[in-house]
Structures are given as C-alpha cells and as structure tokens.
Amino acid sequence: xxxxxxxxxxxxxxxxxxxxxxxxxxxxxxxxxxxxxxxxxxxxxxxxxxxxxxxxxxxxxxxxxxxxxxxxxxxxxxxxxxxxxxxxxxxxxxxxxxxxxxxxxxxxxxxxxxxxxxxxxxxxxxxxxxxxxxxxxxxxxxxxxxxxxxxxxxxxxxx
Numbered sequence: 001x002x003x004x005x006x007x008x009x010x011x012x013x014x015x016x017x018x019x020x021x022x023x024x025x026x027x028x029x030x031x032x033x034x035x036x037x038x039x040x041x042x043x044x045x046x047x048x049x050x051x052x053x054x055x056x057x058x059x060x061x062x063x064x065x066x067x068x069x070x071x072x073x074x075x076x077x078x079x080x081x082x083x084x085x086x087x088x089x090x091x092x093x094x095x096x097x098x099x100x101x102x103x104x105x106x107x108x109x110x111x112x113x114x115x116x117x118x119x120x121x122x123x124x125x126x127x128x129x130x131x132x133x134x135x136x137x138x139x140x141x142x143x144x145x146x147x148x149x150x151x152x153x154x155x156x157x158x159x
Contacts, residue, residue, distance in 0.1 A: 059083065062141050064149075068119045069137035079146055085134055092116070 062079045070078075073088040080088075093100060093109065093116075100109045100116070110124045111117030117124075120133045141149075 062143070062146055063138035064141050066137040066139065069134075072115055072119055078149075079141060082131075082135075082138070085138060086131070089130070089134055 059081065062081060063085065064078055065073070065075060065080060065085065073085070073092055075084070075088055096114060096116075100111060100114060102108065102110060107127045108124055109116075109127075111120065112123035119137065122133070125133055
C-alpha cells in the first residue's frame, strides 16, 4: 500500500512540476511579449519623433507642385507649404472616398482606376506612405527663386 501511495505522490509531484513549468513558461512568454511590445512602442515613438522633426522643418519650406499633381489638386497658388498641399490632397481623397477606399480597410487607398494612381504611379498605397508620395511631386523653392518667378509672371501679364 505504501508503494501505491508513493507512486501517487510521485505522480502528483510530477504533475505539480509540469504545471509550474507550464505556468512559468506562459508567464515568461507573456513577459517577453510585453517587453517586445514596449520595445516596438519605443522604436515607433522614436521614429514618430524623427518624422515630426522633419515635418516641422517642412513647415517653413515653400514648394512648387509638379504639373501632374497640380492639375489634379488645382491649387490657388503655384507656391504652397506642405500643410497646404496635404489639405488639398485630403479634400480630393475625401471627395473620392467611395471610389478609393474599401470599407474593410480604410487605411489603404486603392487608386488603380483613379487619376491619383496615375500621378503617383501606384495601384494602391497605405496611409503611412501618403506624405512620401506627395513629396515626390513637390519641388522645394527658396524665397529668392520664388520672388523671381512671381516677378517674371507679373511682367508677362498684359497691363
């Protein structure tokens, strides 16, 4: 009878060790996942900070929009700041939202059948790619160059 109780004690101990190991493993995995998520969040935060610095530098920069995007967005002025271009772009996209966005994933614009797709040279793009795609169609213009272009345009106008 003692050997039976010893065997059952050994089996109980073995089960307890297995359960503890499973629990430890689950806790370790959970802790590692949390640590991994924290690292990803930290890296994303650093990347966002870099992007915010780049965008804040762009706030003071004037741009000339390339012809193909300009025809599509129809700006009032040939010289724009990045925020102005983004507002025009947003207005265009919102106007065409039913044609561009799939309700299953509104972060992806499907533009293969839209003039925007021809301008950007893509069939679709993610929201995170928008600023990069827009910047491909902007030419930074210095203040002196901008003034020369304005003066030349004014000189060409009939009086």
